[in-house]
Amino acid sequence: MSSVTESIGGTLSTSTPTLELQEIQATILRPRPAPYFGAHVLFRIDDARAGREFIRRLAPHIASATNWWNAATAWLEIGISYAGLEALGLPKESLESFPEAFRVGMAARAKQLGDDGVNDPEHWEAPFGTGQVHIGVSAFSDSEEKRRRALAVARKQYEGFSGVRVLAIQDFGAQPGDRNSLGYKDGIDQPAIEGSGVEPLPGYGRPIKAGEFILGYPGEAGIPLPMPRPDVLGRNGTYVGFRKYQTRVGAFNRFLRANGRTEEERELVAAKLVGRWRSGAPLTLAPDVDNPALGADPKRNNDFDYANDPHGRQIPFGAHIRRMNPRDTELTRLTDVNLHRLIRRGTTYGPPYDPNALSEQDDEVPRGAIFLFISAKAMASIEFLQQEWINDGNFIGVGNERDPIIGRQEEGATFTIPKEPVRRRIHGIQTFNVLKGGEYFFVPSMSALKWLADLK
């Protein structure tokens, strides 16, 4: 069994939490258990009164963040899209207090998100981007049995009355060894949050001001971020960007074979793309060969900075984890890296990664990950990351290169691996994870759920 410290990303602090944990939804602070089992259920509201009744009935079953570090029981999370808030009959002035990008929705922001080409909303799966997704409920648990029970609880609240309809149910669950759809251990390196009651593990950096992740608290600039009105609706809430990716496992494996003659060479290329071996061991600490024991140790697998790797000879500048958290890397432009972190809850779906899958049919197998990206400014943060850190390389000195794992690649894309005496530049990078849909949800506090249920 993996330790509790792994799942909460730290050790319990001796000081009491300063956040109103009983008001905040658990998923904001509570990582997936390991292993994990769950499902995302998407709903449409056809009748405002039925929608409010659904929320009233479901609210007592939504987990708060009280004792969030204890993930032994299954829990439910609820998010409501802008179309959902409209469908619930939210007053006009309240609707108008939400940020523009949230109001128009993720599909309408495709240009700002760089969701074009194969990621264009015109290729998305239904019901994403149609304006019909009003509510998203996610169940998380550490066993299949608990997952079933949690979903049964949710089902009881909507079954049997018209006006709320299930659009889609997406099951998810950990792959063997807690790997993602490309065979890497994932979920390492979440931002530490001030006042949450947990001391971060080594390498996780100083805790970031809670206001960056939860509305109503001071952010990094010392003031709270703008909040939807009224206060009871906004406070202790946040936003989540829900993005569903399908992994093109065949294309990824073909790429590795084209760039490595032996298993060892291929695994090194795979590690350079991410910055970690598939075991989770970072290349800064295990530069030449994998160290699975290091990868599995939460106290050590994230305990590094880039002070000894200023030229990217261990972790290339363009590697996925160096882009997503540059730590102390000298960036080409003035950047406060603490402003661009997201809490992410990755949920893997479909069959496990298969290292021998090589065909184009393998690319079409529904298999991948759904990410919940959580932040008090999730829309702005995701747009920033997509524009600057994922689909560009200028910020970290690699020109037009894009994130090799989640970037939307152009024809002829390259990936540079710094090396002595000369760098190696790999060609043939493709879009290995294709976006299949996405939505923005507001994640209300416990009091906000009651307020919504009581709307007239």
Add this chain to the structure above:
Amino acid sequence: MATQTRTPTPTQSESARKGKEKIQQLRELFADAPELGRKALDNVIQELTAQATQPAPEALESAGRAGVRLGKVSELTIVVPFAPGGAKRLRAFLQMIGGNLSSGATRVGTLHDMRFVFLENDTKLLFATAYDGEWDAYIDDFATKIPDFLDIIDSAWEGWPGIRSPHAKDYLAKHQVAAEGWFVAHPDLTVAETARLKRNGKALDEFLDKISA
């Protein structure tokens, strides 16, 4: 041998027609221009017609909320009234650093150039810069990394809410005037990319020196 004549594609003939319309409009506007202006237009009218009937080389795009972009480079031009005493304070600050902003501006990493021009007897400021990407993506970073330098400069401006204010972006966008015409020699080169090419050029020279020695 390829044939000497080409049939223009529909888009070519379309841009030719639009180009001719623009030339005609220009002629009409110049009808009451001073003699030397009219003459100058006559002298280059053939060249201009040739230019105008070709498809545009690269269109100016919007640089986000305000301003225009060419390739990767954007322009930002602000005209703003000075706050009382603002001109005096800003001039003293700029003179203290010899009018050269390189130390602070280099740190930002995206600025190609930047200028402060005092207008109309020190009542208004023209601030103009060319920079990479979109400024508003990084404004929060400025607010936590260099708030004081920005507020020293911008508090010279009437009504500046402060860089940490949620209204800072609105203030800047409100006073921004988009350029009607603009030229960038290398629209595909960011400041960072230029630095990288300089390093590569130096390394290539060293390499060539070694193999030719």
